[in-house]
Amino acid sequence: MNTFGNMFRVTIFGESHGPAIGAVVDGTPAGTRIDLEAIQREMNRRAPGRAALSTPRQEADVPEILSGMGENGVATGAPITCVIRNHDARPQDYPSAFRPGHADWPAFVKYGGHADRRGGGRFSGRLTAGLVFAGAIAKTVLAARGIEVFGRIKSISNAYDNIEMCGENAASREELRRIAAKIFPAADNKENDFLDHIAWAKEENDSVGGVVEAVCFGVPAGAGEPFFSSMESRIASMVFSIPAIKGVEFGRGFEITTMRGREANDPLVLTESTITTRTNNNGGVLGGIANGMPVIVRAAIKPTSSISIPQQTIDPATGAETTLALGGRHDPCIAPRAVPVVEAGVAIAVLDLIMEGGLY
């Protein structure tokens, strides 16, 4: 349902145009220093209205913490609850007809017409603000063990960056940290290309998709369980919960199916008396278990469903086919804002598994 995790457990709540959204974060080790500024930085990375081409919805997204943090700014061990008020709710912006590409129609079936359809309600990307909050807590806890996750835009439409993470000349942790911190988190030499694709889509009242890559450094070898709690199972389970994601892959991902075994198998080598692999085609996970190499995750983000071009659909008020051109101004590409969300998802899932494995 709306709770994820066994040891580090996140419950999210809220609806796009209700009073508030938020999260309850259970399992933060007592004594963890909660850095409110770091949390706010993460919230801002996801918040709408920030980058040049983003949705114009304005939300400060300042979380109010209701529990779990002592007066000295330290986690008490109790669940950390945050509430983020919805200020810029505009229910009247939303149409009667089912929006193609959105959950309007299956939600209508599921909730018997009672679902809050304003802005996608429960299905809105706005809900991911709670995930980002929880992810910021997870990142703080992970950082104390030297574990960090950095995301970036890997591609927009058919433009891909050429940063290589699986081969012998993988980008460094420092380089990825720098890129992830950019307002538009993309490789320097691809930034303009990506922005062009987004601008072209926007001009046509259309939208465009992309791929987000997140790399998690420092995951201890041995984290994860065989089969149902594999690193891949748990990370994918979390990342697929983020709206608009249609694919998740690790290491070489789908590309590995075109390789031969002798290319795909990562040779084991001794690096300063530690066992590592020369390449990382398996993305840091073998048999579901972390092998100590960076965990490499990619997520496919579909083009924003909300577009102003007329589309064929059904209006439940009439039961008849109709066309619908969405009013309002929409984010022509959500990949940039999805970067901190995917990072948060990876951080939450990795921390949960590390704790479960007794490795924290």
Added chain:
Amino acid sequence: MNTFGNMFRVTIFGESHGPAIGAVVDGTPAGTRIDLEAIQREMNRRAPGRAALSTPRQEADVPEILSGMGENGVATGAPITCVIRNHDARPQDYPSAFRPGHADWPAFVKYGGHADRRGGGRFSGRLTAGLVFAGAIAKTVLAARGIEVFGRIKSISNAYDNIEMCGENAASREELRRIAAKIFPAADNKENDFLDHIAWAKEENDSVGGVVEAVCFGVPAGAGEPFFSSMESRIASMVFSIPAIKGVEFGRGFEITTMRGREANDPLVLTESTITTRTNNNGGVLGGIANGMPVIVRAAIKPTSSISIPQQTIDPATGAETTLALGGRHDPCIAPRAVPVVEAGVAIAVLDLIMEGGLY
């Protein structure tokens, strides 16, 4: 850990070269007729030594049912337990050095050297026989509601079939049923091409990967939950637990990132007074909820890790680098045998979610 599902719950156990493997399947509705022949057919589809180019390990894989089935062949409502004995265990076939691409090294870290390394032990693909058993039960239960899942080899190396499931001229349920039932479950006009790729790899003592596509027909609209129990989250969580899978995608998957919104959004239409979508780029799932269209899942299977070509690795007995060429005869491509396993995973996850949603 080794248990999956909330309402339809599967626990698998065993090690490749221990006495037996098996599964405990909880949640089968009392009164379900257990068709032992249908179960055996599914077991045979996965069993080694069946297709021309498969691993020569010979296992009858006849499940003994220890509980949950009455004398009349009907489910009693108690957990259905099956045990499959390991007959062709050859522990001496396995080397001391960590096999590249296998879980040997992270398992060594995780279990402090106590893991049963014979044949991959807990991490062996042999464990998937328990999944296939559980999947056969799930398929029986689903079939009573008109829900069926059919898998096939979508690609081997860089050869892809041209069966289209997301566009307007999708293959029919009947066509996919026919292909799935083949000994080598591939489109007729691609079968030889795929077999050639496998044969080439085998000749070179190498291996090759592929993509398996499973399509689930009849999933009721409204199944699945937003966010953490989305159809995609739960199916991916299950499918990623299958060894050797490095990517999972739904509908157009990663390809959707190169589409524009107006192409990717599936228009809603009335078909015989039912709401459907003209295309199925979203693979039957919107916002995590089934929309009534076929659920389309693809899984990337990496080339078999076990190859006879010498590879660089570490031997824990010496702590030093060494090279390793695996003896024994290995399956040069596991994609064909992965087809029934992916089907089983999809069936289990879908049934669990349908039950959880009160839709069974």
Added chain:
Amino acid sequence: MNTFGNMFRVTIFGESHGPAIGAVVDGTPAGTRIDLEAIQREMNRRAPGRAALSTPRQEADVPEILSGMGENGVATGAPITCVIRNHDARPQDYPSAFRPGHADWPAFVKYGGHADRRGGGRFSGRLTAGLVFAGAIAKTVLAARGIEVFGRIKSISNAYDNIEMCGENAASREELRRIAAKIFPAADNKENDFLDHIAWAKEENDSVGGVVEAVCFGVPAGAGEPFFSSMESRIASMVFSIPAIKGVEFGRGFEITTMRGREANDPLVLTESTITTRTNNNGGVLGGIANGMPVIVRAAIKPTSSISIPQQTIDPATGAETTLALGGRHDPCIAPRAVPVVEAGVAIAVLDLIMEGGLY
């Protein structure tokens, strides 16, 4: 951790003297009419400062609903979140020394000294306000199926009421409904006796315990699962989470150990062509499964730990033994306020199991 339930799932949060407490309630069927007045009535039954001898802490306990309820007052299917602000927080009331009978000492070990100790922090009975909110939602959902739960004070100290629920002349649903609705929910002819015991304890700056009995009518036969999800397991698991409870029993409970089999076995009879039992010594549950008779639960509430009498303890500031007499005014008996909490716990657990069994 802080989440209970599979299908009807409750997460509670907050600390006694933090900004707020609350609950996230997941699984309420879309379309359920949320009766805010009924919720407030339940909150008031538990709230401090209401009955003559209760704690003087004043809290309005008005829940603010942040999500899950549409503008028309109907559940949308999304999690229902409530926040209850702490207004009368007085952190300075609380001592440095570990309070005997409280969780201060084990919490100090568990959270390394970081726990919010003000007013018991996470361990405070105040947290049960979130449970009562969730229970009010559960009761609303259950009532639509004719299922109701009524609690009352069964005993205070060694004074017991003589209402019989397990024998042939059990009190009626109407009678129990009437008693449960009283400000002091006790049998009429025992009310004064119970109040006397509480007054005597209060005069001596001491406290006294009691037993709460909750009876759930209308539970459908077949609810519950064998073994780990038995009705008793799940209800007891929930009820034991309520602070100060040291025992839970069903039907005759511990008394049944002094009966013979021929007395304890409830004879099956036909009542208006329905199978019922003549007696209800098993409290409506056989083999973990509801048999259609009222489910009878009793919970032992220990005497309030906070008393003004000097007690021996340890002060972590000095590490030495000391004596502690708690300042402030304390509730000399929490059994009366525990009545709606136990009811809430039973309602939540029963609803969850009914949903899980597909019986809703």
Added chain:
Amino acid sequence: MNTFGNMFRVTIFGESHGPAIGAVVDGTPAGTRIDLEAIQREMNRRAPGRAALSTPRQEADVPEILSGMGENGVATGAPITCVIRNHDARPQDYPSAFRPGHADWPAFVKYGGHADRRGGGRFSGRLTAGLVFAGAIAKTVLAARGIEVFGRIKSISNAYDNIEMCGENAASREELRRIAAKIFPAADNKENDFLDHIAWAKEENDSVGGVVEAVCFGVPAGAGEPFFSSMESRIASMVFSIPAIKGVEFGRGFEITTMRGREANDPLVLTESTITTRTNNNGGVLGGIANGMPVIVRAAIKPTSSISIPQQTIDPATGAETTLALGGRHDPCIAPRAVPVVEAGVAIAVLDLIMEGGLY
């Protein structure tokens, strides 16, 4: 359903008169030495036909281990699966009419008549053999940390032993270890009294109940979580899953409701520079968290439901009322055989919580 635990996870399966029963035990730390003789001793303590007055059903109850144990007798980290064959199954012994006090009737409703009714099927006490196996593993793991659990018969009918565990003169760990190891695990000076009660019931073709007390020594302070994962919640959840148990209490249990706060609060004292409590009225748990004192659990076992005295019931074959006198010879009191089962339940729940709290 049939799986318990998060970190130490037990799945049980089987039916009384099916081919076999058993358990899958997940989470045993790799490297744990599995002492097959110790396991068999535990199995024998529970097995029928052992003590003078027990059921005459003869079952060797020798578990076959199918997975999780290496050739050197050490846990591999994989799930440990055991199968116990049913040899003395006599399906024809069982009647058509619903047996009063048994789950026959609610199981008939739940499983639509498909339940295996032979010998109680899924609801049989025989299933607890799997629990005892899992408990033996848990005990082995706990013993490595100095944690031990010892059970005994506290009472039969209205005869109680006078061993005091909650006051200042509690029995020692050694004394309880000695009693638990007896064939009839009862205080020496009560053994004959208890046996007399059982013999009297047996003579009259009747049965009698009793109370089992289990004491767990060495539980580290800080184990358990507030609210839903409290020590009491989790232990009670497990213990209530054992058939025939109608009450569970901790420390003084229901008796504490008749005490005053000044008596019930356990004073904190320094014992060899460790914080302990002088008395243990709270049974080692405060606010759901272990305080380092022995954890004291008592379970009420109802008189055996199967008796040869004619009882009123319904026969589903006719739908009419009838009388039923059970043939066969039945255990007139199951409390003695319940001792190792309750111990097992406590061991499993405690180990799971200790692991979850990162205290293992």
